Amino acid sequence: MSKENRVFIISASDRYNFGDLLFNYIVDFFLSEYCKNKYEIIFTSLSGNDLQSVQGHKTVGLTKGLKRIGDGDVLIFAGGGVLGHKWAPMFLQAEGGKKIKKIKKLMPDWLFEGFIKLFYFKTKARYPYTRSINDFNKSVRVIYNSVGGGALNGMSSVETKRVLTRLKTASYISVRDQNIQNIISGIKSNLVPDSAILLSEKITKDELYSMAESNIKNILDQNYIILHFNKKISNRYFDEIQELITGIKNNFNFNIFLMPVNYIDNTDMEGMISHEKNRNCTVIKNKLKVFEICALIANSKLMIGSSLHTNIIACSYGVPHLGATHSVSKVNNFFKTWYPSDSVFNSYDLKKILEIIPNALDNKSEVKKNSERLKLVAIDNFNKINQIMEREANPPEK
Incomplete structure (x- = not known):
C-alpha cells in the first residue's frame, strides 16, 4: 500500500565519511511508528550513491528525489555540519565530483559554483542543505536535526543573512553545539547533542x-x-x-x-x-x-x-x-x-x-x-520532531 506522504532524510551520505553515514540510521531508528506508517522514507544525498557495501545507505540525488515532492511532505536534514555549505565544495567530495576537479582550476570559485548548480544539478537554490519552504511550489515542512555549520564560521554578514532567511521558514531546528546556536541566535533553535550519540x-x-x-x-x-x-x-x-x-x-x-x-x-x-x-x-x-x-x-x-x-x-x-x-x-x-x-x-x-x-x-x-x-536530550529532540510530523494540521502557508 502506498504511503500518504514522503519524508526525505537528507544528509551528505553519498561519500564515505564515517560520521555522515550514521545519520540515516539514527533518524530511521527514532522516527515514530506513526511516521513510518504515514511517510515513505526516501534517503537523499547531494548526488546519490550506493554505499551499502560499507554499511551505508543507497541514496537518491537531491535533484531527482525532490522532483517527487508533494503537499504534506517533510524534509529532514539529518545531521552533520551542513548549514551554509554551497554546492561545489560538497559535490567535489562526492563520487561524481571527483572527476571534474581539473575543471575547477580553470575558473574562479563563483563561476565554478554556478557551473555546478546549473549544469549538474539544474537548480537555482543557493545551498543544497539549507533550504527554505519557499524553494518549493508545494506545502512542505523543513526540519533540521542536530546540525552543525562549519561554513558559517567567518561567513560574511550578507551571506549569513541569506542562511538565516532560509532557516526562518523551518518548522524545527536543533543544532549540535553552542557555537552554531550563537551564530544563528536570531532564529529559534534547540541545543542538542549530535544525534550519533544515540x-x-x-x-x-x-x-x-x-x-x-x-x-x-x-x-x-x-x-x-x-x-x-x-x-x-x-x-x-x-x-x-x-x-x-x-x-x-x-x-x-x-x-x-x-x-x-x-x-x-x-x-x-x-x-x-x-x-x-x-x-x-x-x-x-x-x-x-x-x-x-x-x-x-x-x-x-x-x-x-x-x-x-x-x-x-x-x-x-x-x-x-x-x-x-x-x-x-x-x-x-x-x-x-x-x-x-x-x-x-x-x-x-x-x-x-x-x-x-x-x-x-x-x-x-x-x-x-x-x-x-x-x-536523554537527544531522545527528547526526536520526540519533538515526531510531534511535528504527527500533527494533523496542514503545513504552514508560505
Whole structure:
C-alpha cells in the first residue's frame, strides 16, 4: 500500500565519511511508528550513491528525489555540519565530483559554483542543505536535526543573512553545539547533542562485534586503544604524534591501533601510514565498514582522535575519549558544549595528552554518566520532531 506522504532524510551520505553515514540510521531508528506508517522514507544525498557495501545507505540525488515532492511532505536534514555549505565544495567530495576537479582550476570559485548548480544539478537554490519552504511550489515542512555549520564560521554578514532567511521558514531546528546556536541566535533553535550519540541505544557492543569481519574481531579481542589523526594533523604534528605513540607504549599495557575513518579520498589513510615506521603501533589498512569503525571504538579502552564522530561514538558507548589537538573547531565545540569546563575530557595539545591519559582512564564513570545525560536530550529532540510530523494540521502557508 502506498504511503500518504514522503519524508526525505537528507544528509551528505553519498561519500564515505564515517560520521555522515550514521545519520540515516539514527533518524530511521527514532522516527515514530506513526511516521513510518504515514511517510515513505526516501534517503537523499547531494548526488546519490550506493554505499551499502560499507554499511551505508543507497541514496537518491537531491535533484531527482525532490522532483517527487508533494503537499504534506517533510524534509529532514539529518545531521552533520551542513548549514551554509554551497554546492561545489560538497559535490567535489562526492563520487561524481571527483572527476571534474581539473575543471575547477580553470575558473574562479563563483563561476565554478554556478557551473555546478546549473549544469549538474539544474537548480537555482543557493545551498543544497539549507533550504527554505519557499524553494518549493508545494506545502512542505523543513526540519533540521542536530546540525552543525562549519561554513558559517567567518561567513560574511550578507551571506549569513541569506542562511538565516532560509532557516526562518523551518518548522524545527536543533543544532549540535553552542557555537552554531550563537551564530544563528536570531532564529529559534534547540541545543542538542549530535544525534550519533544515540547509536548505543539501538546497537549494543555485542551486536557491533558480530557485524565485524574476523580480522577485525582479532583486534576487538585485544587490550587496545585507538588513535585517529587526519592527514593535515599527521603532517603538522608528526614528531609530537611519534612521541605520543612511543610514550603510550612505554607507560601503558595497551596495543595501539591507528584507524582511518574518512574514505572520501585517501588522505586519512596516508596520514595514518606516515606513522607506520613507528613499530609501537599498527595501522589498520583494511577499508573498514561503518559499524566496524564503531566496534573498534566501542571496545577500546581509550579513543584519542581529531574526528568529531570518533569522540561522539566513544561517548555513546562510555569509552574515555580525548580530542587530539585544538585544531578542529567542531571537536573543541563538542567538548565545550557537552562536558563541564573542569572535566578531564577535552581537546588537548598532543604533548599534554600523555600525562592526561591516567586521569581519563580513571574517570570512565564520568563518560558513562555524561553519555546517559546527552542521550536523554537527544531522545527528547526526536520526540519533538515526531510531534511535528504527527500533527494533523496542514503545513504552514508560505
